[in-house]
Amino acid sequence: MSSYIISFGKPYAVIFICISIFLLTLCKNFFRYMAMYFLAPIRNGVVRDLRNKLLSKSLNLPLSYYSDERKGDIMSRMTSDVQEIEWSIMQTLELIFREPLIIIFYMIMMISISGYLTLYVLLFLPIAGLTVGIIGKSLKRSSVKSKEILGNLFNIMEETLGGLKIIKAFTGETYIQKKFATVNQSFYNQSVKVYRKTDLASPISETVVVGILMLILFIGCKMVFDNNGSLTAAMFIGYFAAASQIVPPIKQITQAYNNIQKGVASEERINKILDAEILISEKENAKPVSAFNSQIEFKNISFAYRKGDTGYVLRNINLSIPKGKTIALVGQSGSGKTTLADMVPRFYDVDEGELLIDSVNVKDLKIKELRGLIGMVSQESILFNDTVFNNIAFGINNASIEDVTKAAKIANAHDFIVALPEGYDTNIGDRGGKLSGGQRQRLSIARAVLKNPPILILDEATSALDTESEKLVQDALSNLMQNRTSIVIAHRLSTIANADEIIVLQQGEIAERGNHNQLLQQNGIYKKLCDLQSFK
Numbered sequence: 001m002s003s004y005i006i007s008f009g010k011p012y013a014v015i016f017i018c019i020s021i022f023l024l025t026l027c028k029n030f031f032r033y034m035a036m037y038f039l040a041p042i043r044n045g046v047v048r049d050l051r052n053k054l055l056s057k058s059l060n061l062p063l064s065y066y067s068d069e070r071k072g073d074i075m076s077r078m079t080s081d082v083q084e085i086e087w088s089i090m091q092t093l094e095l096i097f098r099e100p101l102i103i104i105f106y107m108i109m110m111i112s113i114s115g116y117l118t119l120y121v122l123l124f125l126p127i128a129g130l131t132v133g134i135i136g137k138s139l140k141r142s143s144v145k146s147k148e149i150l151g152n153l154f155n156i157m158e159e160t161l162g163g164l165k166i167i168k169a170f171t172g173e174t175y176i177q178k179k180f181a182t183v184n185q186s187f188y189n190q191s192v193k194v195y196r197k198t199d200l201a202s203p204i205s206e207t208v209v210v211g212i213l214m215l216i217l218f219i220g221c222k223m224v225f226d227n228n229g230s231l232t233a234a235m236f237i238g239y240f241a242a243a244s245q246i247v248p249p250i251k252q253i254t255q256a257y258n259n260i261q262k263g264v265a266s267e268e269r270i271n272k273i274l275d276a277e278i279l280i281s282e283k284e285n286a287k288p289v290s291a292f293n294s295q296i297e298f299k300n301i302s303f304a305y306r307k308g309d310t311g312y313v314l315r316n317i318n319l320s321i322p323k324g325k326t327i328a329l330v331g332q333s334g335s336g337k338t339t340l341a342d343m344v345p346r347f348y349d350v351d352e353g354e355l356l357i358d359s360v361n362v363k364d365l366k367i368k369e370l371r372g373l374i375g376m377v378s379q380e381s382i383l384f385n386d387t388v389f390n391n392i393a394f395g396i397n398n399a400s401i402e403d404v405t406k407a408a409k410i411a412n413a414h415d416f417i418v419a420l421p422e423g424y425d426t427n428i429g430d431r432g433g434k435l436s437g438g439q440r441q442r443l444s445i446a447r448a449v450l451k452n453p454p455i456l457i458l459d460e461a462t463s464a465l466d467t468e469s470e471k472l473v474q475d476a477l478s479n480l481m482q483n484r485t486s487i488v489i490a491h492r493l494s495t496i497a498n499a500d501e502i503i504v505l506q507q508g509e510i511a512e513r514g515n516h517n518q519l520l521q522q523n524g525i526y527k528k529l530c531d532l533q534s535f536k
């Protein structure tokens with residue numbers, strides 16, 4: 001700089017300094033932006049991959065998992081916890097790369113000026129680390145708790161939006177609102193705690209570090225005053241300037257450390273889903289299955305929902321369903337009909353006995369191919385917020401409009417579909433909310449028709465309907481059942497009277513079996529049920 005002043009004069013030197021500072025700032029900000037620019041795909045990529053992984057895991061988890069875990073909680077893990085991890089990753093990157101470099105740089109400078117003084121810094125620095133560590137641990141606990149409460153909050157939201165009609169009908173608004181407000185308040189309390197703990201780290205670490213610096217100042221000044229040549233005033237000023245530079249990065253690191261603790265808490269919650277055991281899994285050498293040829297056999301099957309429980313829902317079921325026949329399951333609600341039918345597509349695995357399809361245990365088959373053989377129409381029609389076309393063609397790749405129309409005609413649904421404002425392209429609303437119950441049911445049937453499965457499971461497919469639409473749906477079902485092997489669960493006995501075999505279940509056991517006339521003659525439970533429905 002002095003030689004520059006000599007050769008060009010003072011005004012030019014000032015210009016030189018101004019331009020240099022400007023250029024350096026430009027560089028700094030350019031590179032800072034570039035760093036952020038290239039970090040954006042990384043942070044978002046992690047979030048995207050985690051969410052994909054979580055959804056794919058949720059699809060693979062057995063249905064039983066969802067009886068225990070609540071949907072809102074899983075949703076909060078997919079959203080808020082994943083977001084927390086994104087933050088945590090950013091902080092980790094800075095923690096690993098930027099701040100330590102700065103600290104190391106100044107440390108080297110300090111050691112080169114006075115190793116003796118630096119010894120004191122190194123001696124006292126762990127105190128700062130310790131306090132921060134303690135706060136971090138406690139923060140992690142609080143963070144887990146706050147995320148759990150958030151899961152509850154999501155649950156209530158999910159249930160509220162799903163049950164709006166009933167909430168309004170039973171004027172349950174105040175109840176729901178109170179329930180929500182209570183959970184919301186406890187989330188507020190917990191969040192305040194978390195924020196306060198997070199914000200505690202940096203003031204504490206700054207105070208501790210400045211305390212250490214003052215100690216250094218005292219010792220350093222004393223060394224200068226002693227004037228024995230080990231430390232000159234000029235050197236000490238340089239030393240102190242370097243030492244004060246390590247305060248901001250230490251503050252940053254403590255802040256980052258705390259955010260990472262929150263991220264770790266979220267990661268643990270996410271891993272709970274990712275590591276959950278897939279109880280219904282495919283064997284490695286699972287057999288392919290493309291057709292159904294002879295029969296479905298239930299051999300001495302017993303099953304309980306809660307394992308290790310004696311409360312068997314199914315007990316010693318023996319049953320064979322030959323190809324092309326229709327088996328009806330009847331019995332009181334809670335007698336295990338749905339459970340029995342759920343065994344066939346392996347929604348649950350049997351606890352004892354075995355379920356064979358064409359003499360092969362279902363556990364040895366490829367799950368997707370096994371389910372590919374089965375069509376299902378249940379009491380509650382499960383439809384998606386999508387067009388009529390996409391709902392019928394659900395699960396089928398590139399279905400043509402001709403096929404879909406044909407399926408809709410067989411299901412007695414074509415007429416009402418074309419009367420919709422946009423025909424097959426009409427969006428049917430959440431869970432098909434824009435359609436009537438009977439229409440929804442017929443869409444579910446059309447979906448099964450299009451899939452054209454050899455095995456059919458109809459679980460109370462008509463019981464939610466009025467007589468007129470029941471007639472339409474019943475006709476649709478008869479069309480569907482032609483040339484197929486069917487398991488039919490029905491409330492109304494008139495609909496199953498001509499089944500090849502009727503199985504009467506009672507508390508998970510087969511109480512009576514035979515065709516309609518045989519069972520009437522037995523004068524047992526079935527006869528009683530028929531009498532109750534005035535059905536001969």
Ligand code: ADP
Pocket residue numbers: 067305306313331332333334335336337338339340
């Ligand atoms: P049905 O279809 O004959 O009315 P289910 O097969 O649905 O009867 O239910 C049989 C029994 O199993 C009932 O007592 C019910 O409480 C119990 N159950 C059904 N689903 C579950 C579940 N996911 N978890 C625990 N128990 C269940």
Ligand code: MG
Pocket residue numbers: 337338339459
């Ligand atoms: Mg049922």
